[in-house]
Amino acid sequence: VAGAVAEALDLRALPGRAVVDALGEExxxxxxxxxxxxxxxxxxxxxxxxxxxxxxxxxxxxxxxxREPLRVPGEVxxxxxxxxxxxxxxxxxxxxxxxxxxxxxxxxxxxxxxxxFSLSAETAAGVARICFRLDGLPLxxxxxxxxxxxxxxxxxxxRLDDRFRLLRTGSRTAPTRQQTLEATLQWSHDLLSxxxxxxxxxxxxxxxxxxxxxxxxxxxxxxxxPVEVADVLxxxxxxxxxxxxxxxxxxxxxxLETIRAYAGARLVEVAERNAVAR
Numbered sequence: 263v264a265g266a267v268a269e270a271l272d273l274r275a276l277p278g279r280a281v282v283d284a285l286g287e288e289x290x291x292x293x294x295x296x297x298x299x300x301x302x303x304x305x306x307x308x309x310x311x312x313x314x315x316x317x318x319x320x321x322x323x324x325x326x327x328x329r330e331p332l333r334v335p336g337e338v339x340x341x342x343x344x345x346x347x348x349x350x351x352x353x354x355x356x357x358x359x360x361x362x363x364x365x366x367x368x369x370x371x372x373x374x375x376x377x378x379f380s381l382s383a384e385t386a387a388g389v390a391r392i393c394f395r396l397d398g399l400p401l402x403x404x405x406x407x408x409x410x411x412x413x414x415x416x417x418x419x420x421r422l423d424d425r426f427r428l429l430r431t432g433s434r435t436a437p438t439r440q441q442t443l444e445a446t447l448q449w450s451h452d453l454l455s456x457x458x459x460x461x462x463x464x465x466x467x468x469x470x471x472x473x474x475x476x477x478x479x480x481x482x483x484x485x486x487x488p489v490e491v492a493d494v495l496x497x498x499x500x501x502x503x504x505x506x507x508x509x510x511x512x513x514x515x516x517x518l519e520t521i522r523a524y525a526g527a528r529l530v531e532v533a534e535r536n537a538v539a540r
Contacts, residue, residue, distance in 0.1 A: 263307040267296070282311065286318040293321035301328035302453060309334050329450060330500045341502070344398035344518070350391045356381040364393040364403060371407035379410055388415025395422045397518040402443050405429035425520065426527075447524040450503065459528070460486050461494045462503060466525035467538045471507060471514040480538065 264281040268274065275284035289296075296315075301308040309332040312324050316336060326332055331339050345363035348354060359365045360381060368389055372379045381389060392415060396402040406429055409418055421428055426444040454462060464481040465472070472480075477495055482488040495515065498504040503521060507514045517525060529535045 263298075263304050263311050267298075267311065282314050285311075286315060289315060289319040289322050291321075292319070294319075294323070296322060296324045298324060298326040301326050301332065302330060302450075305330070305332065308332055329453070329502055330497075345393075345400060345403070347393045347398040348390045350387070350394045354386065354390065356383065356386050359386055359390055362393065364396075364398040365389060367400060368393055368403045368407050371404050372410040375408050376411040385415045388417075388419050391415075391419035392422070395419065395519060396425070397520050399518070399520060401446055402429060402520055405443055425523065443520070444524070447521065450501070451524070451528070454501075455497075457486055457490060457494050458497055458501075460484075461491060462498055463525045463528040463532070464534065464538050465498075465504065465515075465517055466522050466529050467535070468516070471516040473512070473514055477515070 264285060268281050268285055271285070271288065273284060273288055275281045298308055298312070305328065308326065308328070312326065312332055313334045315322055316324065316334070331337060345367060347364045348359055348362050360369070365381070369379070369381050379385075392406055393403065396406060402425070406418060406422075409428065413421075418428075426442075429443040451459065451462070461477070461481055464486075465477065467480065468476070474492060474495065478488045478491040482491055486494070495504065499506055499515070504515050504517060507516065526535070529538065
């Protein structure tokens with residue numbers, strides 16, 4: 263990580279000196295915004311570098327994107343929410359639907375793939391269903407829009423039960439993990455600890471929201487103790503794989519539909535679905 267930052271700043275350490283020390287000397291007198299993108303797979307290294315640089319460079323501000331916080335002093339966390347989505351059960355015309363971020367993104371990408379495509383009275387309901395079923399996830403919407411030249415919105419929305427097979431046409435130049443919806447979720451899944459992966463797949467049995475007590479009762483056992491569930495669930499929330507909903511004084515949790523579908527497939531893979539469902 264330190265080497266990548268040094269390369270971006272066109273900086274080289276003298277022989278026998280650490281790259282971090284050279285970066286600290288370079289940045290100490292400067293006022294600078296440093297952007298670190300995609301830190302999740304090098305989390306410890308990123309946190310160590312950020313902490314070291316902030317200690318010696320008072321004019322330095324760092325913006326880090328990551329699936330989970332770096333947990334360094336002074337960090338302020340901003341969770342990027344999913345794009346706003348319409349309720350498909352509530353009829354709405356094209357003009358009203360375009361107020362939703364997910365719809366605007368889908369229409370923009372669809373028009374780039376199928377020139378002449380626009381949101382109309384005929385396509386509005388299908389587009390609303392697509393945005394809702396894909397939870398407003400930008401990559402999923404872009405992959406769905408790439409199919410618009412072959413499938414009408416209604417037809418596409420009806421086939422999203424098989425979304426991982428259907429949404430596979432991505433950018434050939436994007437990183438492999440961003441070329442298909444399944445690859446993106448696999449990337450996140452591979453970064454989980456054993457306990458996190460176990461709870462993650464077992465949470466797929468909840469069709470809607472659930473409370474902590476339900477997760478402790480249903481998802482524990484076979485290498486995951488009930489007393490561990492609260493901590494592991496909190497870590498999944500930090501990793502943006504589980505959503506927290508505040509209802510009055512209570513907290514409920516849920517998986518987005520797309521993430522739940524992926525977790526459910528992992529549950530079937532390890533032959534746990536029937537036992538956890540019971």
